[in-house]
Amino acid sequence: MKLLKKLLLPLVIAASMQSVWAADQNVPFSSSLHVSADSALKSKLPEDILKRGYIVAGTNPNTPPTTFYMADNKTLAGREIDVMSAIAERLGVAVQWRDTGGFDNIIPGLKSGRYDVALSNINATKARLSQVDFIGYFDASRLGIISRKDENIAPFTSLQDVCGKQVGAGAGTTQLLRLQEATQKCVADGKPGITIATFPDRPAGVQAVVSGRVAMFFGPYEGLTYQVSKVPVLTMSGQITVNDAPVSIAFPKGSPLEDAVQAALNSLIKDGSYQKILDKWNIGYGAMKEAKRNEEIF
Numbered sequence: 602m603k604l605l606k607k608l609l610l611p612l613v614i615a616a617s618m619q620s621v622w623a624a625d626q627n628v629p630f631s632s633s634l635h636v637s638a639d640s641a642l643k644s645k646l647p648e649d650i651l652k653r654g655y656i657v658a659g660t661n662p663n664t665p666p667t668t669f670y671m672a673d674n675k676t677l678a679g680r681e682i683d684v685m686s687a688i689a690e691r692l693g694v695a696v697q698w699r700d701t702g703g704f705d706n707i708i709p710g711l712k713s714g715r716y717d718v719a720l721s722n723i724n725a726t727k728a729r730l731s732q733v734d735f736i737g738y739f740d741a742s743r744l745g746i747i748s749r750k751d752e753n754i755a756p757f758t759s760l761q762d763v764c765g766k767q768v769g770a771g772a773g774t775t776q777l778l779r780l781q782e783a784t785q786k787c788v789a790d791g792k793p794g795i796t797i798a799t800f801p802d803r804p805a806g807v808q809a810v811v812s813g814r815v816a817m818f819f820g821p822y823e824g825l826t827y828q829v830s831k832v833p834v835l836t837m838s839g840q841i842t843v844n845d846a847p848v849s850i851a852f853p854k855g856s857p858l859e860d861a862v863q864a865a866l867n868s869l870i871k872d873g874s875y876q877k878i879l880d881k882w883n884i885g886y887g888a889m890k891e892a893k894r895n896e897e898i899f
Contacts, residue, residue, distance in 0.1 A: 626699065626700070627697045627698070627699070628675070628676075628677055628698045628699060628700050629675055629676045629677065630676060630677040630678065630682050630686065630696075630698050631671060631676050631677070631678045631682070632678075632682055632683050632686035632687065633678075633683050633878065633881050634683055634687055634874060634877055634878050634881070635687075635690060636687050636690045636691050636869065636872075636874050637690075637691070638690060638691060638692070638693035639691055639692070639693070639865070639868060640693065642691060642692055642693075642861060642864050642865050642868060643692050643693040643694070643861075645692075645860050645861035645864055646692055646694065646858070646861045647857040647858055647861075650694060650717070650858060650861075651694075654694055654695060655689070655694055655695035655696060655697050656685075656689050656692075656694060656695070656696050656697070656717045656718060656858070657696075657697050657699060657715075657716050657717045657718075658685050658696050658697065658698050658699065658716060658717065658718050658719065658720060659698075659699045659700075659701045659706075659707055659710050659711070659715065659716035659718070659719040659720075659721070660677065660681055660682070660698060660699070660700065660701065660719065660720055660721045661700070661701045661702070661703060661704045661706070661707065661721040661802070662677060662679075662700060663704075663721070663722065663802055663803050663804065663824065664803055664804060664807070664824045664827060664828060665678075665679055665824070665827045665882070666679055666680050666823055666824070666827055666882035666883065666884055667679050667680050667681055667721070667722045667821065667823065667824055668680070668681040668682055668720070668721060668722075677698055677700075679882070680739070680823075680878065680879065680882050680884065681720035681721060681722070682698070683878040683881070683882075684720065684738055684850075684866075684875070684878055685718065685720050685850070687869055687874055687875070687878065688862055688865045688866055688869065691865040691868055691869060692861055692862075692865050699715070699716060701716075701719070701721070703801060703802065704721060704771060704772065704773050704774065704802060705772055705773045707719045707721060707723065707851065708729065708732055708733055708851070711733050711851055711852065711853045712732065712733070712853060712854075714853065717852070717853075717856070717858055718850050718851065718852055718856075718858065718862065719850070719851045719852075720738075720850050720851075722821055722824070722848055723735075723848060723849055723850075723851050724741050724774075724775040724845055724846060724847075724848055724849070725737060725846040725847060725848075725849040725898050725899075726775060726846060727899060729851075730895060730896075732854065733851045733852060733853065733854055734851070734852040734853070734854055734855065734856060734859060734894070734895055735846075735849035735850065735851055735852070735894065735895060735898060736849055736850045736852070736859060736862055736863050736866065736892050736893070736894050737846065737847035737848070737849045737889060737892060737893050737894075737898050738847065738848060738849060738850060738866060738875075738889060738892055739847055739848035739879075739884075739887045739888075739889065740847055740848075740886075740887040740888070740889055741821070741843075741845045741846070741847050741848045741887070742842055742843055742844065742845055743822040743823075743840065743841075743842060743886070743887070744776060744779075744819065744820065744821060744822050744840075744841040744842075744843060745819075745820065745821070745822040745825040745826065745837050745839060745840055745841070746763070746768065746817050746818065746819045746825075746837070746838050746839030746840075746841065747807070747810055747817065747818050747820075747825050747828065747829060747835050747836065747837055747838060748810060748816060748817045748818075748835070748836060748838040749810060749811070749813065749834050749835060749836070750834055750835065750836045751834070752816060752817075752838075754816075754817070754836075754838040755838075756838060756839070756840075757838065757839045758839065758840055758841065758842070759841070760779065760780070760783035760795075760839075760841060761783065761786065761787065761790075761792075762839070763783070763795055763817065763839070764783075764784075764787035764790075764792040764793055764794065764795060765787070765792060765793035765794070765795070766795060766796070766816060766817065767795075767796040767797075767798060767815055767816040767817065768780055768795055768796070768797060768798070768815075768816070768817045768818070768819050769797070769798035769799070769800055769806040769809060769810070769815045769817065769818040769819065770797065770798075770799065770800070770806065770818070770819045770820065771799075771800055771801070771802055771803050771806060771820060772799050772800065772801055772802075774820070775845065776819045776820055776821075777797070777799060779819070779843070780795055780797045780819060781797065783795055784797065798815045800818075803818075803820050803821075803824060803825075806818040806820065807825075807828050807832075807835075810835065811832060811834060811835065817838060817839070819839075819841075821848075822840065823882075823884045823887070825837065846898045846899055847889060847893075847898065848887075849898065850862060850866075859894060863892055863894050866892040867891060867892050870888075870889070870890070870891065870892060875888070876888055
């Protein structure tokens with residue numbers, strides 16, 4: 602039991618700190634790469650952002666390498682932090698981070714004006730595009746399914762291989778939608794459906810696998826790979842390749858900030874800063890050649 606608690610600790614921290622940091626607080630962060638400002642790009646910023654001097658960004662701290670709390674349990678770090686911080690620096694303004702307190706709070710927070718942008722492993726989808734706008738920044742075509750090693754699950758590459766089995770996913774995620782579609786196909790093909798377990802976030806789902814409460818958990822490949830590297834009882838059982846739209850920066854619908862952010866991100870892609878950020882987190886395979894926006898993404 603002591604060993605299990607020790608294994609779960611890094612996962613619990615990410616989830617528990619969401620309740621410690623209220624959504625309206627300016628959360629400390631650490632970025633791994635700093636870039637120079639571009640005055641021409643700064644001129645693209647909306648007047649209210651220029652006067653304020655900073656962009657408000659929401660995120661749901663989950664697990665490395667996306668966005669998470671460092672060992673001090675109060676400082677944010679990760680891919681999302683680095684990408685948006687570099688964009689703000691290129692635009693010559695600061696960024697203030699907010700903990701959304703849950704993935705499901707992100708779109709409502711954008712629509713209410715609480716955040717100017719949000720980055721939290723958010724897949725652009727046409728359904729979400731009806732509520733918020735997007736600028737893509739990471740290839741989301743690689744997903745993973747983890748299990749305990751002692752479950753001895755044979756490696757697989759299709760969701761049809763989990764018909765009749767139990768798989769978890771995070772609430773509000775595209776992975777949950779994919780499981781729902783997959784179980785319908787299982788039944789249509791005369792196979793037993795997938796027993797889907799829904800969790801408030803990825804850490805909760807990973808904990809459930811470690812403790813044996815759920816057999817498998819489905820989520821972003823990069824985050825689950827990190828968990829497997831840190832928790833010895835876990836293994837990557839499934840690697841699923843999908844044709845998803847990219848992980849994207851989300852904005853309130855029609856945000857005047859989009860032009861500046863898209864131009865800054867493409868500038869970071871062009872000068873190599875963007876690639877350095879992804880390589881720092883060992884996820885360079887997800888690099889995009891261009892940051893596209895809204896309908897261009899699809």
